[in-house]
Amino acid sequence: MIIxxxxxxxxxxxxxxxxxxxxxxxxxKCVIEAMNDYYYNYGANIHRGDYKISLEAxxxxxxxxxxxxxxxxxKSPNEIVFTSGATDGLNKIVFGFMxxxxxxxxxxxxxxxxxxxxVLPWLELAKIKNIKIKYIPLNDNHxxxxxxxxxxxxxxxxxxxxxxxxxxxxxxxxxxKISKIAHANNIIxxxxxxxxxxxxxxxxxxxxxxxxxxxxxxxxGPTGVGVLYGKTEYLEKMAPIEFGGGMNQYFEVTGEVEYKxxxxxxxxxxxxxxxxxxxxxxxxxxxxxxxDKIYEYEKELKKYLVSKLEKNPKVILYNKSTDSGVLAxxxxxxxxxxxxxxxxxxxxxxxxxxxxxxxxxxEINIKNTCRISLYFYNTKEEIDKLIEVLExxxxxxxxxx
Amino acid sequence: MDGDLKREIILxxxxxxxxxxxxxxxxxxKANTNNESCIDNIDIELKIEEGIVVDANxxxxxxxxxxxxxxxxxxKIIGKTVEEVKELIKNYENLIAEKPYDEELLGELMAYDTIxxxxxxxxxxxLPVDTINKILKEEESGx
Numbered sequence: 001m002i003i004x005x006x007x008x009x010x011x012x013x014x015x016x017x018x019x020x021x022x023x024x025x026x027x028x029k030c031v032i033e034a035m036n037d038y039y040y041n042y043g044a045n046i047h048r049g050d051y052k053i054s055l056e057a058x059x060x061x062x063x064x065x066x067x068x069x070x071x072x073x074x075k076s077p078n079e080i081v082f083t084s085g086a087t088d089g090l091n092k093i094v095f096g097f098m099x100x101x102x103x104x105x106x107x108x109x110x111x112x113x114x115x116x117x118x119v120l121p122w123l124e125l126a127k128i129k130n131i132k133i134k135y136i137p138l139n140d141n142h143x144x145x146x147x148x149x150x151x152x153x154x155x156x157x158x159x160x161x162x163x164x165x166x167x168x169x170x171x172x173x174x175x176x177k178i179s180k181i182a183h184a185n186n187i188i189x190x191x192x193x194x195x196x197x198x199x200x201x202x203x204x205x206x207x208x209x210x211x212x213x214x215x216x217x218x219x220x221g222p223t224g225v226g227v228l229y230g231k232t233e234y235l236e237k238m239a240p241i242e243f244g245g246g247m248n249q250y251f252e253v254t255g256e257v258e259y260k261x262x263x264x265x266x267x268x269x270x271x272x273x274x275x276x277x278x279x280x281x282x283x284x285x286x287x288x289x290x291x292d293k294i295y296e297y298e299k300e301l302k303k304y305l306v307s308k309l310e311k312n313p314k315v316i317l318y319n320k321s322t323d324s325g326v327l328a329x330x331x332x333x334x335x336x337x338x339x340x341x342x343x344x345x346x347x348x349x350x351x352x353x354x355x356x357x358x359x360x361x362x363e364i365n366i367k368n369t370c371r372i373s374l375y376f377y378n379t380k381e382e383i384d385k386l387i388e389v390l391e392x393x394x395x396x397x398x399x400x401x
Numbered sequence: 402m403d404g405d406l407k408r409e410i411i412l413x414x415x416x417x418x419x420x421x422x423x424x425x426x427x428x429x430x431k432a433n434t435n436n437e438s439c440i441d442n443i444d445i446e447l448k449i450e451e452g453i454v455v456d457a458n459x460x461x462x463x464x465x466x467x468x469x470x471x472x473x474x475x476x477k478i479i480g481k482t483v484e485e486v487k488e489l490i491k492n493y494e495n496l497i498a499e500k501p502y503d504e505e506l507l508g509e510l511m512a513y514d515t516i517x518x519x520x521x522x523x524x525x526x527x528l529p530v531d532t533i534n535k536i537l538k539e540e541e542s543g544x
Binding site for chain 1: 407408411412440441442462463464465466468519521522525
């Protein structure tokens with residue numbers, strides 16, 4: 001049984017039904033207050049001053065690193081790099097590590113249901129390094145299967161970069177199995193955890209993940225902060241792609257320079273200190289609810305949503321069977337954006353579009369959908385309201401025009 | 402124009418748009434506007450001969466507002482001089498921006514006179530003119 005304190009989320013007072021959690025999540029009061037507390041009471045820079053509030057800020061910041069490491073099962077906080085988000089993390093991996101690691105002719109395996117942030121950096125690298133990007137074929141339900149993965153691997157495959165939960169189809173990949181296959185073939189596994197870390201238990205050690213990225217704002221935290229996890233051996237070989245204050249040990253006019261050790265080496269400039277502190281609170285909040293409970297509850301909510309929507313003959317569902325809280329749909333004959341605008345008239349927030357997965361259209365033969373993405377603070381009552389509004393959608397154009 | 406009539410004009414043009422389907426023939430100039438604020442995606446082609454729009458077509462996938470506005474616009478500009486089209490565009494842009502406009506000139510386009518009340522839909526209504534402007538600019542530069 002999950003306990004949800006909806007009053008912890010101040011924005012819900014505004015009577016909205018928020019179903020766009022794949023884009024970003026609502027913030028609990030404790031996260032906002034932790035950030036305010038930093039600004040009100042100890043808003044100094046970190047690792048700089050010899051005064052009390054600077055030390056306090058440094059400690060709060062580093063404490064979150066420990067918290068994140070424990071949260072995802074990392075062996076050491078030194079394997080946790082704070083970034084501006086999952087996109088930043090993937091760019092650091094691709095241009096800081098893979099740029100040196102990969103050689104001409106090497107292959108990187110992706111899927112067509114990846115988010116733009118796990119496709120575009122690779123395509124850019126391919127232009128520079130002459131490596132080959134290959135897409136593991138998806139099955140009829142647009143899901144990644146282990147057999148297809150195995151069939152796509154060749155002796156030139158050096159990297160598999162996939163998301164755990166895709167942001168439109170919502171299929172949950174078996175990272176543990178993928179990891180075993182990857183490592184049996186000397187392949188590095190990069191995992192985009194943006195849609196999974198907020199919703200289910202993550203254990204980078206158990207699943208033997210080489211690199212993992214995720215964003216704070218999709219897991220109750222503030223925008224502007226994310227995490228890059230890398231195994232120590234790989235982070236040691238990763239080059240910084242941003243240079244400046246905070247990350248260097250010393251430098252000379254002659255160009256002689258020494259950078260700090262990992263992970264600080266990758267955090268040039270003043271980091272998002274308040275946001276990191278907010279992320280720490282978000283993790284505390286999620287742990288108090290329980291990651292396993294969150295995942296089970298969201299699966300149950302999705303089943304409920306699907307069972308209700310299936311009764312409406314006007315609704316087309318694209319991914320009803322996947323094991324996550326993501327559901328893509330359209331109303332028969334209605335452009336997805338018009339549906340989203342209709343729902344907005346009833347304060348129901350859903351996303352219309354291609355959801356940053358632009359090459360997925362090749363797979364599902366449909367460019368645009370409405371997407372409902374659930375989180376643990378959503379309720380069956382909210383779903384009932386959505387069902388009711390969709391049922392009376394015959395007058396959709398009367399409402400939106 | 403009352404609400405029902407406006408809705409009827411928009412829906413008629415959305416459900417059975419005029420000039421849908423590109424010819425892609427010689428003599429046509431084409432432009433695409435991916436509406437940056439959303440997901441509408443429309444191609445428009447114009448055939449301009451001696452300063453007069455002699456044909457206009459579009460294709461693409463877009464919401465009711467964008468599609469209908471494109472249909473009405475293309476229908477209106479065929480047979481007009483480039484200068485007349487520019488004048489129409491100026492008045493239409495003024496309508497969407499709540500500035501003074503010539504109602505008679507706009508005609509059916511008056512169906513969009515309350516779009517300003519939904520700020521996130523202004524881009525949709527402006528999609529055809531943004532695209533036509535692109536083509537006119539290209540035409541002027543002599544490419």
